[in-house]
Amino acid sequence: MDFGSFLAAPEIKVKIVTYRDIFQNKAMIEDRFGEDYKNTSAVIKMDSADLNQLSVKKGDTVIVKNSFGKIVARVEESGYETSHKGIAYMPNSPWSNMLVSDETGGSGVPKFKDIEATVTTAKGAKITDLEL
Amino acid sequence: MTSTMELYQLLPKTNCKECGKTSCMAFAAGLMAREFMPDDCPPLKNDPKYKESYEKISGMFSTTEGATETGLIVHEELCFGCGNCVVACPVNVANDPYGAGSGKAPQKVEKLILIIEDGIVKAQNVEECRRFGKNKILCNGCIVTCPVEAIEFV
Amino acid sequence: MEGNHNICTGCGLLCDDIEVELEKEIVNKVYTACRVGVAHMKEGSREASFLVDGKPVDEPAAIEKAAEILKNAKNPLIFGLGTSTNEAQKKAIELAKKLNATLDDTSSFCLGPVVEALLQEKFKTCTLDDVRHKGDVMVFWGADPSDSHPRHLSKFSYFPRGEQKQRGWEEERTAIAIDIRKSHTAKICGNYFFQIPPGGDAEFINALIDGVSGKLPKTSYGYPPKKLLELANILKGAKFGTIFMGLGLLYSLENLDPIIRLVEVLNEKAKGEFHLIPMVGHYNMRGFNQNLFAETGYVNSVKFENGEAKHGPEYSTVEALKAKTVDAALIIGSDPLASLPRSIAKNLLDIPIISIDPCETLTSKKAKVYFGNAISGVECGGTATRMDGVEVSFNPIIETKRPSDEEILTKLTEAL
Numbered sequence: 001m002d003f004g005s006f007l008a009a010p011e012i013k014v015k016i017v018t019y020r021d022i023f024q025n026k027a028m029i030e031d032r033f034g035e036d037y038k039n040t041s042a043v044i045k046m047d048s049a050d051l052n053q054l055s056v057k058k059g060d061t062v063i064v065k066n067s068f069g070k071i072v073a074r075v076e077e078s079g080y081e082t083s084h085k086g087i088a089y090m091p092n093s094p095w096s097n098m099l100v101s102d103e104t105g106g107s108g109v110p111k112f113k114d115i116e117a118t119v120t121t122a123k124g125a126k127i128t129d130l131e132l
Numbered sequence: 133m134t135s136t137m138e139l140y141q142l143l144p145k146t147n148c149k150e151c152g153k154t155s156c157m158a159f160a161a162g163l164m165a166r167e168f169m170p171d172d173c174p175p176l177k178n179d180p181k182y183k184e185s186y187e188k189i190s191g192m193f194s195t196t197e198g199a200t201e202t203g204l205i206v207h208e209e210l211c212f213g214c215g216n217c218v219v220a221c222p223v224n225v226a227n228d229p230y231g232a233g234s235g236k237a238p239q240k241v242e243k244l245i246l247i248i249e250d251g252i253v254k255a256q257n258v259e260e261c262r263r264f265g266k267n268k269i270l271c272n273g274c275i276v277t278c279p280v281e282a283i284e285f286v
Numbered sequence: 287m288e289g290n291h292n293i294c295t296g297c298g299l300l301c302d303d304i305e306v307e308l309e310k311e312i313v314n315k316v317y318t319a320c321r322v323g324v325a326h327m328k329e330g331s332r333e334a335s336f337l338v339d340g341k342p343v344d345e346p347a348a349i350e351k352a353a354e355i356l357k358n359a360k361n362p363l364i365f366g367l368g369t370s371t372n373e374a375q376k377k378a379i380e381l382a383k384k385l386n387a388t389l390d391d392t393s394s395f396c397l398g399p400v401v402e403a404l405l406q407e408k409f410k411t412c413t414l415d416d417v418r419h420k421g422d423v424m425v426f427w428g429a430d431p432s433d434s435h436p437r438h439l440s441k442f443s444y445f446p447r448g449e450q451k452q453r454g455w456e457e458e459r460t461a462i463a464i465d466i467r468k469s470h471t472a473k474i475c476g477n478y479f480f481q482i483p484p485g486g487d488a489e490f491i492n493a494l495i496d497g498v499s500g501k502l503p504k505t506s507y508g509y510p511p512k513k514l515l516e517l518a519n520i521l522k523g524a525k526f527g528t529i530f531m532g533l534g535l536l537y538s539l540e541n542l543d544p545i546i547r548l549v550e551v552l553n554e555k556a557k558g559e560f561h562l563i564p565m566v567g568h569y570n571m572r573g574f575n576q577n578l579f580a581e582t583g584y585v586n587s588v589k590f591e592n593g594e595a596k597h598g599p600e601y602s603t604v605e606a607l608k609a610k611t612v613d614a615a616l617i618i619g620s621d622p623l624a625s626l627p628r629s630i631a632k633n634l635l636d637i638p639i640i641s642i643d644p645c646e647t648l649t650s651k652k653a654k655v656y657f658g659n660a661i662s663g664v665e666c667g668g669t670a671t672r673m674d675g676v677e678v679s680f681n682p683i684i685e686t687k688r689p690s691d692e693e694i695l696t697k698l699t700e701a702l
Contacts, residue, residue: 029325100627108602213320215440235446237303251321279470
């Protein structure tokens with residue numbers, strides 16, 4: 001019997017910082033509706049301690065959500081030497097943009113690189129497709 | 133990055149010894165060390181059921197063919213063609229100071245060791261590399277300038 | 287590989303030394319360009335395509351429908367243009383004037399403020415060629431050119447030999463990365479990577495100013511003063527220093543004052559001179575900013591009224607969409623449904639969209655009218671302004687049946 005299924009899946013709060021990735025950019029130019037772009041974009045890189053806390057392994061899918069949106073993305077270990085618990089990284093893409101707040105303080109500049117969200121296991125659910 | 137294990141996974145794993153080694157694992161290690169080429173495994177080359185693996189392995193080695201004697205390996209899947217190695221390579225600079233050495237398109241492409249073709253670094257004339265020959269030194273100009281560890285010497 | 291070199295319009299670097307081999311009018315092999323450039327140049331050679339409501343039509347029918355949408359709109363938005371030639375951008379400005387439209391590009395939520403300050407001469411700047419010939423200290427701050435401008439370091443800023451830099455990068459140049467994560471560029475900078483916490487940039491700047499001015503540099507996040515002083519001394523010792531400012535730094539600052547002040551102080555205290563260059567991404571975003579600035583005195587976010595331009599954040603794409611003040615959108619070479627927050631971009635779905643884009647995008651799929659245009663710099667020529675302000679002109683590499691965005695904008699203007 002899988003006792004784990006009776007427990008609430010652990011959830012952690014993260015601050016997501018977006019960045020640019022050249023292979024993802026190349027994939028977009030080649031086919032922005034293709035698998036390659038999806039697989040290089042819908043990625044969240046986290047500290048290994050955060051992965052442990054979530055009981056997920058690299059390559060698993062996770063649900064990343066906040067009041068603006070919800071996506072299923074693949075989780076990776078950042079591999080950075082310096083610990084960054086609670087800070088996650090995502091390539092800048094339509095997927096990260098589904099989580100960006102509409103609050104701009106009237107400045108015209110959304111907080112693309114400063115996203116607050118929660119992460120929890122997606123229990124094998126597929127990566128969110130790009131659609132409207 | 134390609135590892136011995138990855139290569140092994142693509143081999144027939146029958147330990148037939150046709151290559152002269154005692155096992156497929158030993159052959160994989162030989163491939164890594166550039167003692168062998170994929171064609172040195174007769175079943176892999178000739179048996180149609182290994183066709184896919186053969187093409188995959190050959191693909192891994194095709195760009196480094198010219199480099200086999202010297203052990204310079206380009207991990208094509210990692211390289212994005214920034215050209216740092218092309219411009220930093222002391223032999224490239226010496227042979228083409230106003231082209232590659234100045235960050236521009238090569239003017240004397242036939243004299244270069246590293247060039248960028250279709251967005252990926254390609255090694256040629258590797259016998260000119262400072263790491264080889266009788267006056268060899270452990271130059272690492274192309275390795276320390278690479279943002280993604282796409283160049284390796286084995 | 288001497289002879290005919292092409293310009294790559296894949297990013298703001300506008301590399302001018304690309305050799306291309308064609309086979310049957312298709313780009314077959316590309317030399318010297320990076321992966322992004324190669325993907326960009328090989329993207330071309332598609333059939334002409336005009337859609338109204340998703341159904342194929344001929345060009346005149348698409349022009350007619352688009353003109354009708356714009357005519358019926360009280361306040362249309364014209365947006366995009368970062369990957370258009372100067373000539374197409376000027377056409378769009380003319381069209382915006384004629385329509386009393388809101389006109390903006392991606393720079394309003396990107397590096398626009400820095401380009402604006404540059405054009406207003408609020409800080410010292412220089413060209414990338416100057417950096418190649420003279421630069422001894424370069425700082426990549428909140429910028430990762432290895433991913434955004436792949437040949438930046440090899441063509442201009444770190445590795446190449448230049449007129450006054452004949453001995454090579456190890457001896458004569460110091461590259462520094464200041465970032466919140468170890469980017470590909472930070473990796474190359476080795477020991478000169480200074481990692482700071484998210485949002486810690488302004489304090490780091492102030493600490494550096496203190497360090498350069500002989501005071502003890504302090505930050506609330508306890509950055510080791512010794513390391514800060516080490517960095518301050520490198521900057522102080524520069525003969526020709528340049529800060530390459532990326533979005534990471536811009537988004538972290540409330541305004542540009544701290545970084546402008548740092549450049550000022552460095553010019554006072556350093557051995558030589560110090561410059562700032564914004565890391566403009568799209569191949570002609572700086573061109574759009576300069577063209578609009580020449581016309582109106584503003585770099586983005588304008589609303590035309592009887593030939594006069596009003597300016598302010600309320601006329602930025604983001605605020606105009608949020609407040610639903612625009613009632614139609616003409617979008618050129620941009621995909622706001624993908625690149626803007628979904629929470630804001632969704633308002634675009636309530637108004638008719640005209641999309642001019644070489645490829646199918648989320649935005650083009652939702653467009654009432656779609657023009658599949660020629661890829662600027664690959665299938666049509668013109669002029670553009672490199673990220674450092676240098677004018678570059680280029681010819682098409684391959685032929686196409688598709689019209690350029692400039693031609694479409696001209697026809698649209700005529701149809702009105």
